[in-house]
Amino acid sequence: MIIIPAIDLIEGKCVRLYQGDFNKTEQVANDPIEQLNTFIADGAKMIHIVDLDGAREGEQNRQYKLIEKLCNMATVPVQVGGGIRSIKTMEKLIEAGADRLVLGTAAIENASFLKEALAKYASQIVIGIDAKDGKVATHGWETVSEIDAISFAKEMEQFGVQTIVYTDISKDGTMSGPNIDGLREMHEAVTCTIVASGGIKDDSDINALEKIGIKEAIVGKAIYQGKVTLKGVTL
Known part of the structure; x- marks a missing residue:
């Protein structure tokens, strides 16, 4: 299992949201650069960065300079997400040093962009x-569509997508455990690598994910609270 620690950024600060609600924001670390170095020192094999300003407000408030600084300092691959809706944004993030880019809303709403x-x-x-109640959410999780998450995953597989991060919004930030049934269904429905995200509270959840075949998991609040550790994690 590869545990991927998350650094979610609002105005340059490390935060966590509760169930994707921007009105329920908790600052979890003072300095994202210090946090990045701590994660790497503890054995992280990849870092997951989400630009929540970019996700909510678009290009005008994207935190390019901070993301570039974090990518340049990282000695492991960095995965970046948050409101990536154009090739220009992708190019700028890759130039900044991102190794993987997470596309959400744009992949759902703009098939031509996804193909390009x-x-x-x-x-x-x-x-x-x-997803919330099995339906895909967009625009920083503030809009829930009528698109079925499993059906959308199958469509992405047909497009040639190899990796999917599946987040149950109702679990995210709650430390109530991941949606094991939803993740199992997603994992069994497609051949893509499924990365679990949302609700992981401790090592028992990591073990439960491994049992259903999940090999990567993004962990946020549980890492910051010391409930899940990176030290000693084997691949």
């Missing part, structure tokens, strides 16, 4: 499927 993105950056693209 995959043609240009196939190996670096990850599709983020954020």
